[in-house]
Amino acid sequence: MKTKxxxxxxxxxxxxxxxxxxxxxxxxxxxxxxxxxPHISWHFLTAPSQAFTSxxxxxxxxxxxxxxxxxxLIISFPISLGAGIFLSEYAPKNIFxxxxxxxxxxxxxxxxxxxxxxxxxxxxxxxxxxxSILSGAIALTFFNLPLLTRNIEESLRAxxxxxxxxxxxxxxxxxxxxxxxxxxxxxxxxxxxxxxxAGRVFGEAAALIYTAGQSATNIDFGNWNPFNATSPLNLMxxxxxxxxxxxxxxxxxxxxxxxxxxxxxxxxxxxxxLIFNFSARVIGNQLYRKLTATK
Amino acid sequence: xGINKYDFNxxxxxxxxxxxxxxxxxxxxxxxxxxxKHALFDGxxxxxxxxxxxxxxxxxxxxxxxxxxxxRMNDNVARVEGEIQYRGLNVNxxxxxxxxxxxxxxxxxxxxNPFSKSIRENITFALKExxxxxxxxxxxxxxxxxxxAALWDEVKDDLKKSAWSLSGGQQQRLCIARTIAMKPDILLxxxxxxxxxxxxxxxxxxxxxxxxxxxxxxxxxxNMQQASRxxxxxxxxHLGHILEYDKTKHIFTTPKVTATNDYISGNFG
Numbered sequence: 001m002k003t004k005x006x007x008x009x010x011x012x013x014x015x016x017x018x019x020x021x022x023x024x025x026x027x028x029x030x031x032x033x034x035x036x037x038p039h040i041s042w043h044f045l046t047a048p049s050q051a052f053t054s055x056x057x058x059x060x061x062x063x064x065x066x067x068x069x070x071x072x073l074i075i076s077f078p079i080s081l082g083a084g085i086f087l088s089e090y091a092p093k094n095i096f097x098x099x100x101x102x103x104x105x106x107x108x109x110x111x112x113x114x115x116x117x118x119x120x121x122x123x124x125x126x127x128x129x130x131x132s133i134l135s136g137a138i139a140l141t142f143f144n145l146p147l148l149t150r151n152i153e154e155s156l157r158a159x160x161x162x163x164x165x166x167x168x169x170x171x172x173x174x175x176x177x178x179x180x181x182x183x184x185x186x187x188x189x190x191x192x193x194x195x196x197x198a199g200r201v202f203g204e205a206a207a208l209i210y211t212a213g214q215s216a217t218n219i220d221f222g223n224w225n226p227f228n229a230t231s232p233l234n235l236m237x238x239x240x241x242x243x244x245x246x247x248x249x250x251x252x253x254x255x256x257x258x259x260x261x262x263x264x265x266x267x268x269x270x271x272x273x274l275i276f277n278f279s280a281r282v283i284g285n286q287l288y289r290k291l292t293a294t295k
Numbered sequence: 296x297g298i299n300k301y302d303f304n305x306x307x308x309x310x311x312x313x314x315x316x317x318x319x320x321x322x323x324x325x326x327x328x329x330x331x332k333h334a335l336f337d338g339x340x341x342x343x344x345x346x347x348x349x350x351x352x353x354x355x356x357x358x359x360x361x362x363x364x365x366x367r368m369n370d371n372v373a374r375v376e377g378e379i380q381y382r383g384l385n386v387n388x389x390x391x392x393x394x395x396x397x398x399x400x401x402x403x404x405x406x407x408n409p410f411s412k413s414i415r416e417n418i419t420f421a422l423k424e425x426x427x428x429x430x431x432x433x434x435x436x437x438x439x440x441x442x443x444a445a446l447w448d449e450v451k452d453d454l455k456k457s458a459w460s461l462s463g464g465q466q467q468r469l470c471i472a473r474t475i476a477m478k479p480d481i482l483l484x485x486x487x488x489x490x491x492x493x494x495x496x497x498x499x500x501x502x503x504x505x506x507x508x509x510x511x512x513x514x515x516x517x518n519m520q521q522a523s524r525x526x527x528x529x530x531x532x533h534l535g536h537i538l539e540y541d542k543t544k545h546i547f548t549t550p551k552v553t554a555t556n557d558y559i560s561g562n563f564g
Contacts, residue, residue: 162408165368166470170421170477171398181422185411 001243002101006082029195029270033162036267039260045268049216054257058265060216062131063273064239067210071137071235076144079192081143086153089178110144113206131238136212143207144197151193155186180247192284203269213238214248228261242269301533301554304335308540311341318380319344319481319511320365320400323386325377327360327369332461334360336535338377342528346507347503347512349522352383352532358515361532365513366400367373367393376450379425381481405486407466409458409473414450417458417469418476429438436476447449447503456485464495468502475510482506484514488521519559524545531555 015043048055062209083100091097119139157180167177219232226233240248242265248261249255311318318341325338335357342348349356365379366385370393373379374564379387386396392486417434418440427433441447445466450461467487473481474482484503488496494517504525505511516522522529523543530540531554539552550556557563 036298062382092462160408163410164474165402166408169397169402169404171394172397172421172424172472176424181410182422182439210419247510255483289444 010193026040027154032263032266034272036263036265039107039264040267044264048218050255052255054255056139056255056257056261056267058245059259060219061240061242061245061265062219062268063071063219064204064240067232068132068133068136068140068208068239068241069198071133072140072144072201073198075137076141076148080145080148081141083149084156085178085183087149087153088175103135104146104149107142108150110142111206112143112204113209115139116207117212118142119136121163124211129213130236130241131211131213132236133212133239134167134235135206136208136239136241139207140201140204143204144201146192147200149261151197152186152190155189155193156182159185188284188287191287192280193275195279195280199273199280202276203243203273203280205241208244209247210242212241212244214240214244216245234272242272299366299406302511303534303536303538305552306536306538307485307551307555308339308537309344309542314490318342320513321380322361323380325361325364325375325379327357327364328374328376329372334373334535335353335364337537338364340530340540341535342511342513344511345507345509345527346527347507347514348528348530348533349513349526350513350530351517351519351558353521353558354517355534356532357535358530358532359485360535361537362485362513362515363402364404364479365483366397367391369435376439383432389561398477399479400481400483401474402475402483402485403467403470403474403487406490407463407470409461409466409469413455413456414458414461414469418473422475440472440476441466441469443475443502444468444506445498446472462495464491464498467491467495469513471499471502473508475506479510481511481513484512486515486517489517495543496521519547533558 044057045062046059047055048060049058050056058197067207083104087097087100091100111230119135119142122137123135124131130133130232156178163181164174165184167181168174172180217237219234219237220230221232223231223234225231226235228234229237246262246265246269249258249265255261305374321341322338325335326333327335327338338361340361350356350362360369360373362385364373364375367375369375376386377387381396381400384398384530386392409422412420415437419427420439422433422436436452438447441450446465449465450456450469451498453460458466461469467490471482471484471487483541488499491499498522503514506512514522514526526543528540529536529543529546531546531552533554539546539550541551545551547553547559550559554563
């Protein structure tokens with residue numbers, strides 16, 4: 001009887017905790033979405049923001065967020081891919097590998113505000129890059145690199161050694177085996193990791209405040225020459241992202257509809273992150289199915 | 296009675312008269328070390344061409360270690376010393392291009408390990424890597440190697456399907472097909488049927504008997520019936536020593552070494 005009773009108590013406690021977690025999450029999401037979604041409109045999503053008058057949108061910030069995310073991925077993915085392949089397939093057990101691993105570990109535990117301040121001192125001030133998209137993208141790369149590297153390494157490691165042996169036994173070099181056999185098989189895991197990481201990067205504010213800056217300069221969506229100062233693609237212009245915008249409105253926003261803009265922006269941000277998470281799952285599953293032909 | 300009771304000097308190793316038998320591959324004093332552990336002591340075997348040779352012995356006897364050394368799949372995990380004579384070359388030498396060598400000495404593994412690609416691509420993949428681009432030629436190889444592996448009739452309409460949609464036995468025959476598509480001389484098989492059901496196993500065995508007309512086959516097996524059914528020669532491994540090597544019928548009827556006799560009669564250890 002006693003065993004059964006203990007078991008029941010344990011199950012009950014675990015259930016309560018699980019329900020609690022779901023409730024907290026549902027409350028948070030619900031609150032943000034309920035107060036924010038009514039403010040979302042095509043105008044809100046596309047119009048430039050207003051500093052002193054109401055009726056401003058988040059068009060520029062939204063574009064900045066997406067652009068910055070893309071740039072970050074373009075910089076961090078190749079580096080992570082190389083590091084991940086090295087760690088999973090080639091790294092011998094020696095001091096060098098241990099150092100690389102420790103560096104990645106330390107990098108992944110750095111608070112993002114420290115990454116931001118470091119980026120500020122090195123890129124913005126020392127290298128004279130100013131508050132710019134490029135500074136922001138590099139700071140976000142520091143932030144994204146360890147997670148992505150770890151994810152790629154683990155995805156590659158999850159491919160059974162039998163596949164490596166299959167490639168080698170057919171006379172392929174190790175490199176070709178990794179590129180043509182192991183990497184495609186690890187792809188679903190890697191893509192999932194990239195998209196989940198993208199969600200984190202998209203919502204990051206602290207690392208960007210001192211690097212990409214807090215001002216959304218007017219950009220001209222008709223001008224796509226990246227060397228032009230008003231071009232959306234210009235790498236050297238300051239670029240306030242959605243997450244930074246939310247932080248800024250709440251700390252010093254003076255527009256009459258600050259609360260509404262903040263709520264709307266938060267809802268957009270949350271929805272974007274949710275889309276990233278769900279699509280990561282869907283894309284990962286579909287790729288896996290396609291590769292393994294399981295129904 | 297412990298497992299160590301046998302005298303490692305009591306041996307009966309068959310040697311071939313080179314005038315009467317053509318050798319495919321032979322090892323001289325092959326030794327394998329995993330770190331400090333001496334896993335194989337005295338690998339001295341000769342393999343006759345176009346025959347099936349079985350390597351039998353208990354788990355940990357060194358038979359898989361020996362097999363995997365033959366096409367240097369152990370290079371990264373173990374230290375292999377001694378000579379492997381193949382076509383007048385010592386392929387265990389550092390100067391050998393192992394990737395080229397493995398095209399001549401192919402290997403099929405214990406668990407089926409097709410690539411996560413279509414059935415067709417499983418066969419064409421390595422050929423394309425070698426630079427073969429001619430589509431007609433590739434199709435021919437796909438057909439002929441699947442036929443050789445007795446899989447063609449079962450999959451000829453589904454070549455686009457993923458290899459993972461096949462049954463375990465079919466996957467293993469696909470792996471055999473993939474290996475013979477490289478036109479190797481020698482096929483090494485590491486317990487290829489141990490993960491399969493009896494029907495799939497007998498299909499694999501039929502395939503191997505058919506294949507020995509054109510390939511030299513060396514197979515590690517736990518299954519003594521399998522060894523006696525399909526192989527011409529059998530080598531018995533015990534604790535890293537090769538104690539007996541002879542015609543299969545001698546090994547299973549009149550073994551000369553006490554350990555072999557005990558092993559095949561189930562009195563082992």
